[in-house]
Amino acid sequence: xxxxxxxxxxxxxxxxxxxxxxxxxxxxxxxxxxxxxxxxxxxxxxxxxxxxxxxxxxxxxxxxxxxxxxxxxxxxxxxxxxxxxxxxxxxxxxxxxxxxxxxxxxxxxxxxxxxxxxxxxxxxxxx
Amino acid sequence: xxxxxxxxxxxxxxxxxxxxxxxxxxxxxxxxxxxxxxxxxxxxxxxxxxxxxxxxxxxxxxxxxxxxxxxxxxxxxxxxxxxxxxxxxxxxxxxxxxxxxxxxxxxxxxxxxxxxxxxxxxxxxxxxxxxxxxxxxxxxxxxxxxxxxxxxxxxxxxxxxxxxxxxxxxxxxxxxxxxxxxxxxxxxxxxxxxxxxxxxxxxxxxxxxxxxxxxxxxxxxxxxxxxxxxxxxxxxxxxxxxxxxxxxxxxxxxxxxxxxxxxxxxxxxxxxxxxxxxxxxxxxxxxxxxxxxxxxxxxxxxxxxxxxxxxxxxxxxxxxxxxxxxxxxxxxxxxxxxxxxxxxxxxxxxxxxxxxxxxxxxxxxxxxxxxxxxxxxxxxxxxxxxxxxxxxxxxxxxxxxxxxxxxxxxxxxxxxxxxxxxxxxxxxxxxxxxxxxxxxxxxxxxxxxxxxxxxxxxxxxxxxxxxxxxxxxxxxxxxxxxx
Numbered sequence: 001x002x003x004x005x006x007x008x009x010x011x012x013x014x015x016x017x018x019x020x021x022x023x024x025x026x027x028x029x030x031x032x033x034x035x036x037x038x039x040x041x042x043x044x045x046x047x048x049x050x051x052x053x054x055x056x057x058x059x060x061x062x063x064x065x066x067x068x069x070x071x072x073x074x075x076x077x078x079x080x081x082x083x084x085x086x087x088x089x090x091x092x093x094x095x096x097x098x099x100x101x102x103x104x105x106x107x108x109x110x111x112x113x114x115x116x117x118x119x120x121x122x123x124x125x126x127x
Numbered sequence: 128x129x130x131x132x133x134x135x136x137x138x139x140x141x142x143x144x145x146x147x148x149x150x151x152x153x154x155x156x157x158x159x160x161x162x163x164x165x166x167x168x169x170x171x172x173x174x175x176x177x178x179x180x181x182x183x184x185x186x187x188x189x190x191x192x193x194x195x196x197x198x199x200x201x202x203x204x205x206x207x208x209x210x211x212x213x214x215x216x217x218x219x220x221x222x223x224x225x226x227x228x229x230x231x232x233x234x235x236x237x238x239x240x241x242x243x244x245x246x247x248x249x250x251x252x253x254x255x256x257x258x259x260x261x262x263x264x265x266x267x268x269x270x271x272x273x274x275x276x277x278x279x280x281x282x283x284x285x286x287x288x289x290x291x292x293x294x295x296x297x298x299x300x301x302x303x304x305x306x307x308x309x310x311x312x313x314x315x316x317x318x319x320x321x322x323x324x325x326x327x328x329x330x331x332x333x334x335x336x337x338x339x340x341x342x343x344x345x346x347x348x349x350x351x352x353x354x355x356x357x358x359x360x361x362x363x364x365x366x367x368x369x370x371x372x373x374x375x376x377x378x379x380x381x382x383x384x385x386x387x388x389x390x391x392x393x394x395x396x397x398x399x400x401x402x403x404x405x406x407x408x409x410x411x412x413x414x415x416x417x418x419x420x421x422x423x424x425x426x427x428x429x430x431x432x433x434x435x436x437x438x439x440x441x442x443x444x445x446x447x448x449x450x451x452x453x454x455x456x457x458x459x460x461x462x463x464x465x466x467x468x469x470x471x472x473x474x475x476x477x478x479x480x481x482x483x484x485x486x487x488x489x490x491x492x493x494x495x496x497x498x499x500x501x502x503x504x505x506x507x508x509x510x511x512x513x514x515x516x517x518x519x520x521x522x523x524x525x526x527x528x529x530x531x532x533x534x535x536x537x538x539x540x541x542x543x544x545x546x547x548x549x550x551x552x553x554x555x556x557x558x559x560x561x562x563x564x565x566x567x568x569x570x571x572x573x574x575x576x577x578x579x580x581x582x583x584x585x586x587x588x589x590x591x592x593x594x595x596x597x598x599x600x601x602x603x604x605x606x607x608x609x610x
Contacts, residue, residue: 046501047530050494057486088530104537110483111541112548113476 001056003064024072024079032094035063036124040080040092042068047103048091054106058116060124062093096122370429375439377422381415388412389563392556402552409552412559416543420536423451427536431528441573444566450491450535455542456484458562462546465561466554476549480542487538495531498524 022030032038037055041048043066055062067073067090081089084102093100095118100106109115119125305313367375388411395408426434433439434451447454459481469477502524509517547555 044501046494046498046527047534049497050490050531050534053493054486054490057489103534107487107534107538108541110487111480111538111545113479113483113545115483 001052001062001064003066024075025083028076028079028083029097031065032099033097036060036096036122037062037119038094039064040076040090040094041066042090044068045090051091051093051103051106054110058119058125059127060119062124095119095124368430368433370426371433371439374422374426374430374433378419378439381419381422384415384418385563388415389560389567392560392563396553396556396560405552405556409547409555409559413543413547417540420540423536424533427451427529427532431526431532434532435528441570442576443569443573447569449488450495451532452535452539454488455539456481456488459484459542459546461565462558462561466550466558468554469550473549473554477546480545480549484538484542491531491534491538495528498527498531 028040031040037060039048039051039055039062041052041064052062052064065073065076067077070076077089080092083089083099084092086102089102092102093106100109100115100118106115109118116125391408392412395405400408423434431451437445437448437451440448444453447457449457459477463474463477463481502521505517505521505524509521546558550558
């Protein structure tokens with residue numbers, strides 16, 4: 001599992017301007033496409049901890065973005081909430097750049113057997 | 128005790144006319160009417176130490192007087208008097224007829240006024256005396272209370288005995304000749320008697336208050352059971368929130384519905400309905416389960432702790448409680464063992480369902496564990512100045528319980544749906560029947576557990592219940608293998 005605080009990564013003037021101009025939703029999409037499994041999380045949220053444990057338990061190495069530790073995390077959070085149409089958005093999981101959803105969607109897909117093929121397709125899981 | 132020994136000896140000499148319930152030493156020539164009850168039947172307020180004292184004094188007097196030949200007669204006449212050796216002498220002369228009960232106090236002579244007033248207290252039934260100068264009060268009250276109102280003859284005996292009172296005169300000198308050892312022993316006995324009186328009083332008071340409390344509790348219980356559910360709010364004094372009470376009520380109704388659905392499934396399977404008809408019954412059963420999950424979702428918002436602690440389930444179910452309900456992987460394991468007409472493909476599917484469920488359960492458990500640890504930290508770290516803030520934070524964290532219960536119920540629901548998908552319609556019908564029967568047996572086990580024989584147990588009532596429960600459990604035959 002590797003954590004990203006996005007703003008620390010590309011810290012030069014041009015990038016900052018570039019980042020500032022980007023619509024939060026676009027940022028979300030961009031970040032989500034960056035890795036096989038992307039989790040948008042809050043460091044204090046225990047359900048986020050549960051979803052992280054789920055993926056680690058399956059042997060997957062997700063990329064985690066702690067939005068409460070990101071200076072612009074609030075907008076990302078709001079964008080995600082709008083995306084899901086749900087008030088309590090966190091955690092939000094993307095696999096292979098595609099939106100899976102919040103915790104209940106992840107669980108449901110795991111139970112009905114669609115999660116593992118999705119992970120394999122994204123290259124996050126071998127075997 | 129010596130006096131008791133004497134008493135037993137004396138009692139054996141008493142003729143049949145001496146009809147009393149005396150169990151202590153009474154000089155046997157007391158001629159009391161048959162229904163005299165010497166003993167204060169209410170308790171042990173007859174103090175043996177007073178009797179002992181009397182006898183001790185008697186002995187001393189005898190020794191002093193050296194009138195052994197007149198001992199017997201003197202004993203006869205002085206017997207009753209010697210019961211109350213420390214009465215001031217003047218009382219012996221006065222007619223004691225009025226001193227027997229409170230109602231006679233109108234007759235009192237001046238000397239009897241105090242006596243009568245003391246009697247009032249005893250006449251009211253309180254045999255427990257306040258600690259007063261032990262030498263005079265208790266003995267007199269004891270003596271008075273021992274007497275039945277009808278002991279007219281006794282009084283006359285006493286009244287017509289000027290001689291004993293004269294002897295009393297000499298006897299009072301004899302009193303002072305008690306040796307130190309006797310005095311000490313007598314004092315100790317008095318103290319012991321006083322203590323036991325006080326203890327008895329305390330015990331009686333405690334009993335009375337407990338009886339009242341018991342009556343109150345029984346009343347509340349009757350009210351609650353007649354209404355079929357536990358009353359919420361502060362009425363019964365229980366800590367059940369209205370949301371929890373509402374859920375308990377709905378759950379009870381759901382259980383009744385469950386019985387109905389179960390019998391429908393059973394008859395549908397036995398009737399060998401067509402697949403489409405069976406599907407209708409099975410879908411109805413799934414909708415029935417959806418119902419309880421919805422109810423739990425609502426209850427989780429109002430009282431997550433009520434759900435997660437499993438108070439609403441039966442004891443045996445509570446043993447296996449996981450996050451406010453059944454553990455899906457346990458249910459799947461049970462079903463794998465019970466459903467025998469599975470294809471290999473189905474078995475593989477169910478195994479992978481079991482595995483996914485276990486992983487999901489593990490993840491949720493770890494999430495809940497982190498919530499608990501965080502809560503512990505918040506509660507422990509609250510400083511004196513900051514308590515309210517920490518409490519608010521802790522409360523916020525507690526509300527996180529709701530989301531875990533919701534996810535757990537979601538998992539349960541998904542598991543049931545997936546089972547339905549893997550199995551054929553007939554197998555699914557059997558599967559749900561097995562689940563329903565399993566929980567029925569688990570609940571029956573809870574009843575048996577609750578009514579199991581224990582030592583402080585009214586055998587008749589509950590052995591009936593136990594055998595009834597056993598019949599219930601055994602009556603549903605091994606349905607699992609029929610289909």
